[in-house]
Amino acid sequence: MFTGIIEDLGIITKLDKEQDNLHITVKSAITNELKIDQSVSHNGICLTVVEISEEHYSVTAIKETIDKTNISDLNIGDFVNLERAMKLGDRLDGHIVQGHVDQIGTCESIKEDNGSWIFTFSYDDTLGNVTIEKGSATVNGVSLTVVNSQNNSFSVAIIPYTYEHTNFKHLKKGSKINLEFDVLGKYIQKLYNNRL
CATH class of the missing domain: 2.40.30.20 (Elongation Factor Tu (Ef-tu); domain 3)
Structure with a gap:
């Protein structure tokens, strides 16, 4: 975990x-x-x-x-x-991340935004994974907040500290990235699909 x-x-x-x-x-x-x-x-x-x-x-x-x-x-x-891995009893500063990649995504765009960066990623939505506005997603192991949730893409805003201390500064348009979607969202999605 x-x-x-x-x-x-x-x-x-x-x-x-x-x-x-x-x-x-x-x-x-x-x-x-x-x-x-x-x-x-x-x-x-x-x-x-x-x-x-x-x-x-x-x-x-x-x-x-x-x-x-x-x-x-x-x-x-x-x-x-x-x-x-986190220690039991530590603060959960990001969100619950299992380290089990759900799928590969693609970096579609990178835009500088007055001191921060907006990264947009696409993914295959036929695999049943979803994002929600202000929900959590993990990109290359980094816990991030979704700022623009679409059916097969989402964006995140990266602060300068995260940009400098992760490999986000090495990503380019077309880079392949590892995506892990929010575990709670995955359970809800499965329950919803089972009821249909």
Whole structure:
């Protein structure tokens, strides 16, 4: 369980393909606080730490994860948003984030707006995911408030701190992003669909 509040920007230092698996090595300022078997969110993808060496650690993505996220688009030198799992009893500064990506979306536009940025993302609405105005959505692991909810797209407003301390500053029009929709909304949507 995560909150969507990013702790560090990690750097991809090594990518190794082994059969259907992808082994990813990350350099991060939080490495010395990690332990083997710990869950860490990487651009919103919950992955388990399998190896630690000085300031680097490694995780493994299996085929299911590779098929449903943008993790196969990573390159050496890319920045990833990192968050460790929340501690029971801590403040929930973002919203409830599971680290289970629902689908890949696309960055449609980026607009500077007098000190902030408006990012618009599109997604395949036939998969049953929805956003609501002023609801929560997770983009590359970042907890955000929806400011313009449409049937297959939504926008978010990014403050300068979030822009500078996440990989939002590296997104471009056409960038593929990981989306996790609000878990409460997903349950309500499923209940509603079951009643029809």
